[in-house]
Amino acid sequence: MINTNSEIHKVVLAYSGGLDTSVILKWLQDTYNCEVVTFTADIGQGEEVQPAKQKAEMLGVKEIFIDDLKEEFVKDFVFPMFRANALYEGIYLLGTSIARPLIAKRQIEIANLTNADAVSHGATGKGNDQVRFEIGYYSLKPDIKVISPWREWDLTSRTSLINYAEKNQIPVPKDKRGEAPFSVDANLLHISAEGKILEDPWVEPEEFVYSRTKSPFDAPNTITEIELEFLNGDPVALNGKTLSPASMLHQLNILGGDNGIGRIDLVENRFVGMKSRGVYETPGGTILFHMRKAIESITLDKGASHLKDELMPKYAELIYNGFWFSPERTMLQAAIDVSQKNVSGTVRAKLYKGNVIITGRKSPFSLYSESLVTFEEGSADYNHSDAEGFIKLNALRLRVKKMIETSN
DSSP, X not given: OOOOOTTOOEEEEEOOSSHHHHHHHHXXXXXXXXXXXXXXXXXXXXXXXXXXXHXXXXXXXXXXXXXXXXXXHIIIIIHHHHHTTOOBTTTBOOTTGGGHHHHHHHHHHHHHHHXXXXXXXXXXXXXXXXXXHHHHHHHHOTTOEEEOGGGTOSOOSHHXXXXXXXXXXXXXXXXXXXXXXXXXXXXXXXXXXXXXXXXXTTSOOOGGGOOSSOOTTTSOSSOEEEEEEEETTEEEEETTEEOOHHHHHHHHHHHHHHTTOOEEEEEEEOTTSOEEEEXXXXXXXXXXXXXXXXXXXXXXXXXXXXXXXXHHHHHHHHHHHTOTTSHHHHHHHHHHHHHTTTOOEEEEEEEETTEEEEEEEEOTTOOOOHHXXXXXXXXXXXXTTHHHHHHHHHHHHHHHHHHHHHHO
8 A cells, every 4th residue: 555645745766767767756756746856876887877867857857866976986885895805695796785875875965955855766675775775865864754666556567567657658668568588787896687587596597698798608718917006905006007996997897898707696695585596797896806805815914814804794794785874884894994004016817718817916015924934944033943832832722632531
């Protein structure tokens, strides 16, 4: 049942210009008799965003926001997350998850600018995104009203959406009239495919599912060698050329995509309780992940490195579940960022048929000491005889345990 609210006068809608959000726009106008403000974010999804403005104008929208957020997305969201080496359930680089807090943040900013009393999104009632958006909204504006059409309306099929669109003179592209074979979400970090033909986890995805990467089997037979320079944990130069955060990720995407890097097919545990099969492509992020780990291997102290590894699953889960603006994520981020103070230097790698092969790493802050680890005569700082006491102390509890077992 629809819960109409006479107090809602203006709604900021996260608007892509596609069929679903165009129907939502008209539905909001009809159901709540309110003014709708549209917000379209360019976060590197690879589609033209200007047509969204034309559609919004056609539907009578007077306040239209189209924002290029690519640099903010990578600098303030993607890079901080990568400093944590975050992987959800050991494999997922959180490409969709990390985009939601930025969209929510900008929606709330626009709501404040336009004196809107509500926000709305196009996420379905089964997925994680409804949670991510709405927790983000409430974290930034506790009294905001949230409208989630997919939890309220009775338009439960593609056919009913199309019928509603045609009834209200909303253009329906020819390719939208049939049932979509799978759903897609894209941004500068990744592209995901879920649902429909991908719902059976035993069925291998067809090659047409992938759009950002070549198949590793079809990737070039030649090696691509790259060098990535880091400063305080973030990449700043590729092959000697300084790049902005968004330009850096864009170039890494091209390199990774051409070499078949960054494909994963996984079944993950959604926050809402069900398992979901997804096919994800994160070419540039995969390169960055492996090369970041390489620079950390020589610049991070063992204790700090191992503690980061322990904190990472919690940090990744917070982002996956939508808690980017939580105090605990902020606290973890502060600890992680302190660890990155000396994570600077250069990493060299070879890209080949889906692989990122690290071939070198160097740093002015390197903790690696060749004189300590050499099998030849080494540093006077290490006395071989010290190892005997070290070993006996670490073995003491095991020796005591065995003696007691033997005596009894």
